[in-house]
Every structure is written in structure tokens, then in C-alpha cells.
Amino acid sequence: MAPESSSLKSLKAKHLKEIADEKLRDKNFRAAWEGYSDILQLGASGISACKLLCNRSRAYAGALRYTEALQDACSAVAINSSWAKAHWRKAVALRGLKRMPEAVQAFHQASCILKGDQECERALWAAIQRLTQEQLGQGILDSLTRSISQAGVPLQQVEAVSEVEMTEACYDLLRAEHKRKPRPGIFYGRYRTWLQHGICGPEAFVLRAQIHKNAKCYLQAREDAMSALALLKAYPLRRPACCPESSQSVQLRQAYSALGEAYMAESQHVDRDCSQALKAYMQGLDADPDCQDLVEKRTDAEHELSSEQIEAVMTALYGAGRYGIAQGGHVSADLARQPTFVVDITLTFPQASHQKFTNEARSILRRALADSAGAKVSGVAIEGVQRAKSGIRVALTVATGTDVLAAQHLVRQLQESAPEAVGGSQLEELMGPLDTGCTEAAVQGGTAPAQDSTNAAEHADTGNEEKSIVPAARPKLEMELPYKMxxxxxxxxxxxxxxxxxxxxxxxxxxxxxxxxxxxxxxxxxxxxxxxxxxxxxxxxxxxxxxxxxxxxxxxxxxxxxxxxxxxxxxxxxxxxxxxxxxxxxxxxxxxxxxxxxxxxxxxxxxxxxxxxxxxxxxxxxxxxxxxxxxxxxxxxxxxxxxxDLPREVLEPHAVAELERDVVRQLEGADKDRREILQERDDLRKRTRQDRLDKMRFNTFKAHERQEQQKHAAAIATQ
The missing domain is CATH 2.60.40.790 (Immunoglobulin-like)
Incomplete structure (x- = not known):
């Protein structure tokens, strides 16, 4: 048999499409998708395969076969990603499968293509409202990551937790904000705005600071709040369109509030610094004097300080300038002026990689160097990790304070027996052998770095990840995850x-x-x-x-x-x-x-x-x-x-007992109502009696007054 010509195929395809479209309008979904399938198998030119896939996806969705509908919608998006209808069909299928986070993103794609389309906006908002608070938190974290990467500010990673912990911390923030509030909640509306317009840099850093504070990453929360303040200070010169001028004072207040909360940390926490928290709250009140929440937080911080400490904070604050937050809150001014010593160390591991430099390896290395120097583990800082020709090169600093002998002793240990000084066999099992020939150590004199200040490598440009990777430490306290298992x-x-x-x-x-x-x-x-x-x-x-x-x-x-x-x-x-x-x-x-x-x-x-x-x-x-x-x-x-569905032998006695309790409750309720009625009648009788007595007293007084008036009138008449 001779093959059909292209014109004949086109005519046949158009005829089949008209029939399938009519079946779709009549909600005969099976006949509709079978008709579209025949057209796709025919392979006729002149009819868009993307439109056919979208129509078949609609037919599948009408028959509640959302898996097949999603497959066709994804194929249509792959053919023409700039067509809004394909994204719409994908979103409808995902919504039917109850995969709401993905449905929100698909509706958002359709809304971006059809700017200002009311139907897309309504569908997007309806999908956002169906998100659980946990799903909303994950979406907010994704938006934060995108916005911060677009802010042009190097991201300082001092502390870090897993993605699960960040999601849980964000959920805690949303739950606290939405508690006892009408649905859907303020963050649902904010998320819709952030999807459409993005999050401006300061707002993103403030929100990130609040999330890190909930995750107990207090040092990282401080860095995020300070990044927000740095952006806000630069906005008078260059202000993005997403941050109007009228909101700067509000954002300043929010940034200082987040900074103060990060300094307050938890009671008895090693990173707690109430002096710096009070300083942040005071500067937040300078930006927004009418904020009652900041007033309460300032009062809480003052309760943790003595009058001398409060006076020192006020003196330092208003002598440092409006936006000057002094870093290094754990180091006093007298200690900062004393000469201190730091050992700069460079270690090379030829057989190691960044993947092997795990949290366990970092802990062993820092603890071993601290023991060798007789210093605290918090004084050992990992400045950076770089790729070498073979393996990796790790740069560290060990602060020995004012003890220069301890610094020199550590240098001698690294020169004579470096493997034992950095962790011995424990570290070698994780990282491989240490190249002692490339080990470098030198004592530097200077000023003690603050415990909560960031390392020099962390302030460097992090955009070039090929040159340097700065590992972030775990927080000192672990947050409690309710659903681990x-x-x-x-x-x-x-x-x-x-x-x-x-x-x-x-x-x-x-x-x-x-x-x-x-x-x-x-x-x-x-x-x-x-x-x-x-x-x-x-x-x-x-x-x-x-x-x-x-x-x-x-x-x-x-x-x-x-x-x-x-x-x-x-x-x-x-x-x-x-x-x-x-x-x-x-x-x-x-x-x-x-x-x-x-x-x-x-x-x-x-x-x-x-x-x-x-x-x-x-x-x-x-x-x-x-x-x-x-x-x-x-x-x-x-x-x-x-x-x-408990057994009948169990439910029947329970139902009888419940019936008896209901009868008792009804009798008690009736008796209570009767007592209330009697009490009300007695109160009414007392009130009526009192009114009568008052009236009698009033009438007696009036009669006596009239008699006195008559006597007085008679006396005048006789005169």
C-alpha cells in the first residue's frame, strides 16, 4: 500500500482534532485523549504537538489521571518552555497529585509569562494557601538562597546546620508568627510577593538571621544581621527598586532587633553577650523610637547587666556613631589593648580531599592543636581550605593570648613531631598522612581576635570556590528535631x-x-x-x-x-x-x-x-x-x-457508661439551672424589697419635710 501524502495526513489530523476537541468540551475524556493520541501517532505537520499534548493533559486531568496528565504537560514544556499554557497544565496535574510546592512553582512560571493575568494570580495564591507551614518554610529558604546570591554581598559562613535543621528552624519561626492568627498567615502573603518580586537584600539577611537564631547558630545570625546593616548603610548611595525609602527605618529596626537577639542567645550560652545586645536594641530604637517590642527587649537585656555595664554600653554606643556595632563583644577593651600572639599554621594532606575534611576531622584537628598549645578549642580557627597539586592545604590560626612561650612551644612541636601534634592516627585514618615537609608554622604578635568575629578568609570573596573553601562549624548547641525517625x-x-x-x-x-x-x-x-x-x-x-x-x-x-x-x-x-x-x-x-x-x-x-x-x-x-x-x-x-472500630464488647460498656455520665451531667446541669433560677428570684425579691424600703423612707422624709414647711408657714402667718 502506498504511504499517505502529507496533505492527506494534515486533513485527517484536522478532522480528528475537531472530533477530539468536541469530545473534550462534552467531557468525554476517554474519547478525547484517545483522539489526541491518534493524532500524535499520525505525525501530521501543521498541528502543534505541544498543543496536542496540552489538550491530552487536560483530558487526563479531567478523568483524574493526573500522572499521565503530568507526563504530557512536562513533554509540552520541554517542547516549548515559553508557552504559559504548558506550565499551566503542568501545575494543574501537580495540584491533582497534591504536590503543592511544585504546583506553586509551575503556576509561578505561567504567571511570569502572562504578566498581570488575573486567573494565573488567583491560581497561584490558591496553591500557596494549600502549602503546609513546613512546605512554606522550604519555599522561603529557596527564595532566600536566590535573593542572597543576587544581592552581591559575600556570604559569611561561620556556622552551619543541615537542610533539615534549617527547615525546622524556619518552621518554628512561621509557627510563632502564625500562632493564634487568622489563616492563611502573614508569611503566606509575603511568600507570594517574594516569588513575584524577589526579596531585597536587607530583608533576606534579616530573615536568614532569624532562622539561624532558631537553629542556635548565634554567630551566623550575627553575621547575617551585620550584612543587612551593611547593605542598609549603602542604600542612600545605591538603593534597589525592591527596597523603598520609606521602609529603611523599619528594616534598620528589624536588623538591629535580629542582631540583638543573636547576641542574647540563650541563658548560660557561651556566645551570650548582653552588652552587645543592649547596644543593638538601643540603635534599633534610634531608628524606630515607637517600637514597643524593642523597648521590652531592651528592658530584658538591662536586667542581665549591672548599672556599671549599662553605663559603659551607653558611653561606647553614643561615642561610636549611629551605625557602629563593635564586633568582638566577648573581649574587653583592656584585654584588646594587651599584646597577644597567634600561630599561623599551614598543613598539607596529599591524599585528602574536601569531602574527607569532615566535621569529625575538623574537630580532631582543632582539639589536638589546642591541647598542644595549652589553649582553648575556641582559640583554634580554620582560616581556609585550598586545593593543592595533590590533596588539600589547610590554613589555621591558634590564639595563645599573651603567652608567647605556648606559641613557641607549639611551633617546635609542629617542626619536630607534626603528625602527633595535629591528631596522630585518628586524623590519619580520616585524612591520610600529613606531608611534614610542607608544614609551616610562625608566631605572629597582634591583638586577640574576638570569638564572634569572622575569620579573614571568610571575609574574602567567596565567589571563587575553585581557589578556597571555608568550612563552617556546627553550632555549640544542637537544636531539637521533633521528627528524626x-x-x-x-x-x-x-x-x-x-x-x-x-x-x-x-x-x-x-x-x-x-x-x-x-x-x-x-x-x-x-x-x-x-x-x-x-x-x-x-x-x-x-x-x-x-x-x-x-x-x-x-x-x-x-x-x-x-x-x-x-x-x-x-x-x-x-x-x-x-x-x-x-x-x-x-x-x-x-x-x-x-x-x-x-x-x-x-x-x-x-x-x-x-x-x-x-x-x-x-x-x-x-x-x-x-x-x-x-x-x-x-x-x-x-x-x-x-x-x-473497637470490639463491640468494649464499645457497648463504654457507650452505656457514657450514657450514664450524660444523664448525670444533664441532672447536674438541670439542678444548676434550678439553683440559678432560685438565686435569681431571691435576688429579685431582695432588690424589690429594698426598692420598697427606699420608697417608704423617701415618702416619710417627704411627709416630714412638708410638715416642717407647713409649721414654718404657720409661724410666719401668726407673726
């Missing part, structure tokens, strides 16, 4: 909004299936499973079971105290463990529907609930604190409890 999600894996926990770790209990809240699942950190429980049942989603594996190839063993899910042919174990408590295998079941979430490999385990046989009235004892014995416990107040 698990996270709370929905059945499809999307994050749940965290609840505001009761101060006494209490959790609400539901005995009626009609009142049950949204199901909350605990997903383990290792990604092996996602599980939840009710009064009588345990549900487990085996996340590691591939969707393409058939049910007959799965070997699922459900024992009273053990479960095991493995591949029948390869013996690959997907889930295995000893259960926290017993189950009833005969009443348990499993299924595998080759999908995701509850449509994947799902185990339904019936609890034994032996605890209820002993004390049927104590329902909380049947609640499992963990799934497997080797797992960490799930916090009791993480989510609300569903007791609606």
Missing part, C-alpha cells in the same frame, strides 16, 4: 499540617466514625513503610515493593508477632520485623494493586488487643507506640486517635 504524612505521602500540641501532651479521641478526622500516617525515615492504626487495625503500606511486581511473585508472611514481605523468586526483602504487639493472622489480609499509596502493597493487620481483656475500660493501652520493636516511638500527641 519518622514524619507525618497522608496516605499518598504528602506532608500533613502539624497540629498545635496541647501543653500536657493530650490527644483527642474519636469513638464515632462520622466524626473521624483526616487519616494521618507515620512514614519511617528509612522509607520502608508508611503505617497508621485505629482501635482494632493496623494499616501498612510497603513503599519498597515495585508497582510492576505481580501479586503472585510476592511472599507475604503474617505471623502473630512477625511480618515479612519479600520477592518469591529473588528473595529480596521489602519489609521485615518483629511487631510491637500481637496480631491475629487469620483475620489479617494483604493486597497489591500495582499503584501508589493505598493502591500499592497494603497490609491490613487485626490487633490482638490483649490489653483490653484485662482492663476493657482503659482504651489507651491498646494503642501501639511503634510498629516494630526496633523502631522509635511515635509521640502520643502527634495525631488524634480513632477508636471507632
Amino acid at each position: 519518622y514524619r507525618l504524612v497522608k496516605a499518598d505521602g504528602t506532608l500533613c499540617e502539624r497540629i498545635d500540641k496541647h501543653p500536657f501532651a493530650m490527644s483527642r479521641v474519636y469513638y464515632s466514625s462520622s466524626e473521624k478526622p483526616e487519616e494521618v500516617w507515620a512514614e519511617l525515615a528509612d522509607g520502608s513503610c508508611r503505617w497508621r492504626q485505629t482501635g482494632s487495625e493496623i494499616k501498612i503500606i510497603c513503599l519498597k515493593v515495585p508497582s510492576e511486581v505481580s501479586s503472585k511473585d510476592l511472599n507475604v508472611s503474617l505471623q502473630p508477632f512477625n511480618i515479612r514481605v519479600a520477592h518469591r523468586l529473588t528473595n529480596e526483602v521489602y519489609l521485615e520485623g518483629e511487631l510491637e504487639r500481637g496480631i491475629v493472622p487469620l483475620e489479617s489480609a494483604w493486597m497489591h494493586d500495582h499503584g501508589e499509596g493505598e493502591d500499592g502493597c497494603l497490609l491490613l493487620l487485626q490487633k490482638m488487643n490483649l490489653e483490653l481483656l484485662q482492663r476493657h475500660w482503659v482504651h489507651s493501652e491498646m494503642w501501639w507506640p511503634r510498629l516494630f520493636r526496633h523502631h522509635g516511638e511515635i509521640a502520643w500527641d502527634d495525631y488524634e486517635k480513632d477508636y471507632s
Whole structure:
């Protein structure tokens, strides 16, 4: 058969497209996507493949087949990334899959292309409002990173924490700001503005300082606040469009407030400096005298200082200028004038790399040098790490204070036995051998550096990462992460909004299936499973079971105290463990529907609930604190409890007891109402009696007054 001509293909494609478009308008989605698929397979010219993919994506989305809709939308974006409709279809598919952070970014892309389009703006705002506070915090951190990189200010890294800790610190900030405030919260609106216009440099650094303060990176929070102040001081000469002049005083106040909070740190913290905090708060009040919050913070700082210290702060502050914050708050003025000594050290590790120079290696190196010099570990600073021809070169400084003999002793140790002076075999296992021939050490005289000031290498230009990498230290105190071993999600894996926990770790209990809240699942950190429980049942989603594996190839063993899910042919174990408590295998079941979430490999385990046989009235004892014995416990107040499916033998006595308590409560309420009515009647009787007595007294007084007037008139008449 002769192949069809291109003109015939075009006519056929146009005809099929008209039919598919009509089916799509009539919401016959299956016929619509089948029609668009036929056109794409036809490969006719004259019809945009991008438009066909977008239309088919719309048909898939209309049939709630969001995975296929997302695939077509992504293909359309790959063909034409400047077409707003392709990004819109991608956002709709992501929204249907409940991947809200990605949906927000896709709507934002469409909004950037169609500037001022009201429909895009509304869809973007609706998607932002559906973000959980944890997802919002992650989005804000991404915006911060972009804005700070565009600010043109070298990023000083003194302390650093993991991305998980930064997200948790940002969440703590959002939760504190949104507590007892109407939804959606102030940061939701700010995030929309930041997505559209970006964050100006000072605002970004202030927000970053607040987040680092929550992460207990107090030194890094100071650096961020000082960077914000440096930008604000330069704005009278060069002001970006995103920072209007009217907001400078507010931003100055916010920057000084963040700086003061970083200096205040925590009680008994080694980096706490109330004098510098008071100085920052005073300068913030100079910028915004009406800020009551700063007044309260200044008062708190003054309570930590003596009158002499407060007087010294005031003298230093108003003699230093309006924007002068003296760094080095931990070093007194007298000590700063004394001659001090610092040992400059350069070490070369031929077999090491930047990846091997871990936090453990840095700690061993700093501790060994401090012991060799008889100094504090805080006096050992890593100035920088550079790539050498082979390995890396590490530059350090060791401050020995006014003790020049200790500095000279350290130099001699490095010259005679350098490997032992820098950590010995412990460091060699991590970094490899030290090149003693390239080891350099020299004593320098000068002024003691402040503990909270940054190193010289950190103030250098960090743009050239090929030449120098400055490692950042961990904070001196670790922040508490509430979800290290698990996270709370929905059945499809999307994050749940965290609840505001009761101060006494209490959790609400539901005995009626009609009142049950949204199901909350605990997903383990290792990604092996996602599980939840009710009064009588345990549900487990085996996340590691591939969707393409058939049910007959799965070997699922459900024992009273053990479960095991493995591949029948390869013996690959997907889930295995000893259960926290017993189950009833005969009443348990499993299924595998080759999908995701509850449509994947799902185990339904019936609890034994032996605890209820002993004390049927104590329902909380049947609640499992963990799934497997080797797992960490799930916090009791993480989510609300569903007791609606407890055994009938347990629920019936509970219902009878609740009914009796309701009757007692009703009788007590009726008795209380009766007493209140009687009391009100008695009060009314007393008030009425008092009114009558007052009236009688008033009438008697009036009668007596009239008699006196008559007597007086009669006396005048007789005269």
C-alpha cells in the first residue's frame, strides 16, 4: 500500500482534532485523549504537538489521571518552555497529585509569562494557601538562597546546620508568627510577593538571621544581621527598586532587633553577650523610637547587666556613631589593648580531599592543636581550605593570648613531631598522612581576635570556590528535631499540617466514625513503610515493593508477632520485623494493586488487643507506640486517635457508661439551672424589697419635710 501524502495526513489530523476537541468540551475524556493520541501517532505537520499534548493533559486531568496528565504537560514544556499554557497544565496535574510546592512553582512560571493575568494570580495564591507551614518554610529558604546570591554581598559562613535543621528552624519561626492568627498567615502573603518580586537584600539577611537564631547558630545570625546593616548603610548611595525609602527605618529596626537577639542567645550560652545586645536594641530604637517590642527587649537585656555595664554600653554606643556595632563583644577593651600572639599554621594532606575534611576531622584537628598549645578549642580557627597539586592545604590560626612561650612551644612541636601534634592516627585514618615537609608554622604578635568575629578568609570573596573553601562549624548547641525517625504524612505521602500540641501532651479521641478526622500516617525515615492504626487495625503500606511486581511473585508472611514481605523468586526483602504487639493472622489480609499509596502493597493487620481483656475500660493501652520493636516511638500527641472500630464488647460498656455520665451531667446541669433560677428570684425579691424600703423612707422624709414647711408657714402667718 502506498504511504499517505502529507496533505492527506494534515486533513485527517484536522478532522480528528475537531472530533477530539468536541469530545473534550462534552467531557468525554476517554474519547478525547484517545483522539489526541491518534493524532500524535499520525505525525501530521501543521498541528502543534505541544498543543496536542496540552489538550491530552487536560483530558487526563479531567478523568483524574493526573500522572499521565503530568507526563504530557512536562513533554509540552520541554517542547516549548515559553508557552504559559504548558506550565499551566503542568501545575494543574501537580495540584491533582497534591504536590503543592511544585504546583506553586509551575503556576509561578505561567504567571511570569502572562504578566498581570488575573486567573494565573488567583491560581497561584490558591496553591500557596494549600502549602503546609513546613512546605512554606522550604519555599522561603529557596527564595532566600536566590535573593542572597543576587544581592552581591559575600556570604559569611561561620556556622552551619543541615537542610533539615534549617527547615525546622524556619518552621518554628512561621509557627510563632502564625500562632493564634487568622489563616492563611502573614508569611503566606509575603511568600507570594517574594516569588513575584524577589526579596531585597536587607530583608533576606534579616530573615536568614532569624532562622539561624532558631537553629542556635548565634554567630551566623550575627553575621547575617551585620550584612543587612551593611547593605542598609549603602542604600542612600545605591538603593534597589525592591527596597523603598520609606521602609529603611523599619528594616534598620528589624536588623538591629535580629542582631540583638543573636547576641542574647540563650541563658548560660557561651556566645551570650548582653552588652552587645543592649547596644543593638538601643540603635534599633534610634531608628524606630515607637517600637514597643524593642523597648521590652531592651528592658530584658538591662536586667542581665549591672548599672556599671549599662553605663559603659551607653558611653561606647553614643561615642561610636549611629551605625557602629563593635564586633568582638566577648573581649574587653583592656584585654584588646594587651599584646597577644597567634600561630599561623599551614598543613598539607596529599591524599585528602574536601569531602574527607569532615566535621569529625575538623574537630580532631582543632582539639589536638589546642591541647598542644595549652589553649582553648575556641582559640583554634580554620582560616581556609585550598586545593593543592595533590590533596588539600589547610590554613589555621591558634590564639595563645599573651603567652608567647605556648606559641613557641607549639611551633617546635609542629617542626619536630607534626603528625602527633595535629591528631596522630585518628586524623590519619580520616585524612591520610600529613606531608611534614610542607608544614609551616610562625608566631605572629597582634591583638586577640574576638570569638564572634569572622575569620579573614571568610571575609574574602567567596565567589571563587575553585581557589578556597571555608568550612563552617556546627553550632555549640544542637537544636531539637521533633521528627528524626519518622514524619507525618497522608496516605499518598504528602506532608500533613502539624497540629498545635496541647501543653500536657493530650490527644483527642474519636469513638464515632462520622466524626473521624483526616487519616494521618507515620512514614519511617528509612522509607520502608508508611503505617497508621485505629482501635482494632493496623494499616501498612510497603513503599519498597515495585508497582510492576505481580501479586503472585510476592511472599507475604503474617505471623502473630512477625511480618515479612519479600520477592518469591529473588528473595529480596521489602519489609521485615518483629511487631510491637500481637496480631491475629487469620483475620489479617494483604493486597497489591500495582499503584501508589493505598493502591500499592497494603497490609491490613487485626490487633490482638490483649490489653483490653484485662482492663476493657482503659482504651489507651491498646494503642501501639511503634510498629516494630526496633523502631522509635511515635509521640502520643502527634495525631488524634480513632477508636471507632473497637470490639463491640468494649464499645457497648463504654457507650452505656457514657450514657450514664450524660444523664448525670444533664441532672447536674438541670439542678444548676434550678439553683440559678432560685438565686435569681431571691435576688429579685431582695432588690424589690429594698426598692420598697427606699420608697417608704423617701415618702416619710417627704411627709416630714412638708410638715416642717407647713409649721414654718404657720409661724410666719401668726407673726
